[in-house]
Amino acid sequence: MLDVQKIRKDFPILQREVNGKPLIYFDNAATSQTPQQVIDVIVDYYSNYNANIHRGVHSLSQEATDAYEQARLKIQKHFNAKQSHEIIFTSGTTHSINLIANGFSSLLKKGDEIIVSALEHHSNIVPWQMLCERTGASLRVIPMNENGDLILSEYEALLNENTKLVFVNHISNALGTINPIEYIIEKAHAIGAAVLVDGAQSCPHLKPDVQALDVDFYVCSAHKICGPTGVGMLYGKEEWLNKLPPYQGGGEMIAEVSFEKTTYAGLPHKFEAGTPNICGGIAFGAALDYMNAIGFENIAEYENELLEYGTAELQKIEGLKIYGTAKEKTSVISFNVGAIHPYDIGTILDKMGIAVRTGHHCAQPIMDFYKIPGTIRASFMFYNTKEEIDAFITALKKAIMMLS
Structure with a gap:
């Protein structure tokens, strides 16, 4: 099992604040963060x-x-x-x-x-x-x-x-x-x-x-x-x-x-x-x-827990649709909420210290297949936590309420 709190101390950037809020970094599919050892x-x-x-x-x-x-x-x-x-x-x-x-x-x-x-x-x-x-x-x-x-x-x-x-x-x-x-x-x-x-x-x-x-x-x-x-x-x-x-x-x-x-x-x-x-x-x-040193088997097991937990919590939100529900997948969740533009939600989340990716993710043919302009993408790494997912869900609900 991973000692996630110990691991998080290896990443200086995870200790900073964004817009006065503790940083929650869920844009790992674009770029992961770098530990002090590197x-x-x-x-x-x-x-x-x-x-x-x-x-x-x-x-x-x-x-x-x-x-x-x-x-x-x-x-x-x-x-x-x-x-x-x-x-x-x-x-x-x-x-x-x-x-x-x-x-x-x-x-x-x-x-x-x-x-x-x-x-x-x-x-x-x-x-x-x-x-x-x-x-x-x-x-x-x-x-x-x-x-x-x-x-x-x-x-x-x-x-x-x-x-x-x-x-x-x-x-x-x-x-x-x-x-x-x-x-x-x-x-x-x-x-x-x-x-x-x-x-x-x-x-x-x-x-x-x-x-x-x-x-x-x-x-x-x-x-x-x-x-x-x-x-x-x-x-x-x-x-x-x-x-x-x-x-x-x-x-x-x-x-x-x-x-x-x-x-x-x-x-x-x-x-x-x-x-x-x-x-x-x-x-x-x-x-x-x-x-x-952490171990890729340990990483995969923990990130799968985050994926399952985050998916279950997001599915409780009315009007939210997840794109990409393959049986075999990794810790990436792409979604939209009703007719709200993903960019608008992403912007509000940033004000609350949460980094997600919005848009077509350099995969425009996928978005064309689903007939959507883009998605909100939350992507997790082994240094993320379920507590961060909870804070993300709370912030997302607030953003939805503001934009509805």
Whole structure:
């Protein structure tokens, strides 16, 4: 069992007030908060060994390089990648997806098909649309049902010999649905298609094993996992990463350069042009250390309690509708109340110190499916409490009364 009050003391921001009220932070699906243990790692880097990596012979450079590459090893171990060079540091999930989409530009042609799901974040839609425009490939969509589940029979019907790539999120950021990615991967591989899984929303709650999943590419961002913004990860099977061309040119990603010809470095440096977010990568590793010390099984169990409690309390409010009622979901609740605009409720909640997300959550096709402008989204992490949910419910009822 988690000692939540002890955990909360690790997060300085949870001690502050917003608009004169104690902060209740329920916007974790957008960005999680950062514990002091990770903040200390960031401060230590800039205070004691800030230097560029991989190039220098001096002590600071070597210390920074060692710390950065140790972080890569931590990420490899966490996701159970076969090789450390299968872990590519990026600026985040969106960068990772665009890197792969750019690489496949040279591998696709007119008549090829790629599949995405109806539950995707815009970052897992737009790059593939751009890829289709460049190559002449066609984009197909796995439809969803009213519960927020993907219709798997329709997915099977979409798969054919022309399918080259399948892209799906592990967990929907807008609805919390946990997709059956094992099944999706198995079916795609059966017809020879590669699979990329967007793990931005899953990695704070689950511990994906990329070898057990047999996934070709898996991507995530550190800022969802108690780490800093501006850094993320692309896992790719070695054979796939070797097939893809570099995404960007510059320093670090080269073997030799002349004005006549350039040859590229091996993995992972082939995809890591320029000076990286060194401190971010090191802090990413520290964030995984922190969460692994708590234990992902403990985190999942506790967050499921919060989800069940929050859902039950919200369902008691007259006129409130929850969007996303899949049997398998994580600690995200999207809802509306009657005809009240979600932005209006969100604004009033903020005045009472409660941070929720309102709008389409960069998942506009989902909102179009439900024929709504957006939702109010409350998303919980392991440092949230049932007492905070109670305060949220009280504030929500007050907001509804004010706006009715």
